[in-house]
Amino acid sequence: MHPAPAFRVEDRAVLLALLRAHPFVTIAASVGGRPFVAQSPIVIRELDGEIALDFHLSRGNVLTPHLTQGFPAIALATGPDAYVSPDWYESPDQVPTWNYLSVEAEGAVAPLNDEELIALLDDLSAQEEARLLPKTPWTRHKMKPGKFDALLRGIQGGRLFVQRLEGTFKLSQNKSDADRLGAAKGLGDHPIAGLMRS
Numbered sequence: 001m002h003p004a005p006a007f008r009v010e011d012r013a014v015l016l017a018l019l020r021a022h023p024f025v026t027i028a029a030s031v032g033g034r035p036f037v038a039q040s041p042i043v044i045r046e047l048d049g050e051i052a053l054d055f056h057l058s059r060g061n062v063l064t065p066h067l068t069q070g071f072p073a074i075a076l077a078t079g080p081d082a083y084v085s086p087d088w089y090e091s092p093d094q095v096p097t098w099n100y101l102s103v104e105a106e107g108a109v110a111p112l113n114d115e116e117l118i119a120l121l122d123d124l125s126a127q128e129e130a131r132l133l134p135k136t137p138w139t140r141h142k143m144k145p146g147k148f149d150a151l152l153r154g155i156q157g158g159r160l161f162v163q164r165l166e167g168t169f170k171l172s173q174n175k176s177d178a179d180r181l182g183a184a185k186g187l188g189d190h191p192i193a194g195l196m197r198s
Contacts, residue, residue, distance in 0.1 A: 002168045009167040015103045016051070018167065019044060022077045023127070027055065027160070029073035029109070031066045038063045042075065043123045051162040053105055054112065054120045056155045064156050067111040075105045075160055080191040088186030090178040099170050099183075099192050106164040112157030120157050171196045 002008075009015060019025075019042070027038045040055035053075055057064045063071075079101030086094035112120060122140065129137035140148045171192070172180040180196055187193035 002170055004170075004174060006173045007168045007170040009169050010165075012051075012165060015165050015167045016044060018079050018101060018103050019053075019077050019105070022079050025053070025055070025075040025077045025105075027063065027073050027075050027109075029063060029066070029071050031063070031071050036063045036066075041124055041128070043120055043127060045159070051105070051165065053160040053162065054116070054123075054157065055160070056112075056117065056120060056157045059154050059156060067109065067156050067158050070108060070110045072107070073109045073160055077103045077105075079103075080195075082187055082190050082192040084172065084183045085186060088183040089175070090182050091176065094179070097170075097172075099172060099196065101167070101169045101171075101195070103165070103167040105160060105162045107161045108163070109158050109160050112159055114152075116159070117152070117155070117157035121152075169195075 023042045023044075025040060025042050027040060029036050038057055038061050040057055042053040042055045045052040045054055055075075057067070081098060081100035084097045084099055086096055125138060125140070129135070172183055175183070184193040184196040187196070
């Protein structure tokens with residue numbers, strides 16, 4: 001995360017909103033002294049007031065064999081991002097930068113059992129199909145009998161129990177209003193520009 005306090009976001013509702021809007025995360029872990037990275041869509045769970053991120057990996061993924069024993073990990077979600085040219089600032093002698101939104105969720109990962117994995121897949125499909133409305137939502141019940149169970153054997157589910165949740169929303173808050181708004185104008189209709197204006 002960017003170290004500048006001006007960019008740090010700790011509001012849980014704001015961070016969860018970004019995770020919900022951008023649920024395809026990168027999972028980073030060090031197991032046995034070796035770094036591993038995987039990518040997966042997530043479903044956010046609220047379990048007894050705690051946050052957990054449910055995900056699934058292919059059986060062939062490098063992290064999958066380690067799910068049985070669990071491991072500490074970080075899930076990184078990224079929102080929109082944009083290069084900012086110094087030509088757009090009112091002030092002279094500026095340098096290029098990058099504005100972006102990101103959220104880190106850190107915690108211990110444990111495996112999901114079969115029932116939890118099926119619930120994850122159903123909930124994930126429902127979550128993403130809802131973005132496609134008014135299309136009739138797809139469900140696994142549209143598959144031929146036995147096909148879902150056969151495909152299920154090719155994946156393993158995991159749950160990251162979130163112990164640390166924080167974000168960086170770097171939107172030129174450290175610049176003057178004139179510089180920030182000049183950069184937003186330079187970005188035009190890019191989503192970052194709208195966030196910089198507000």
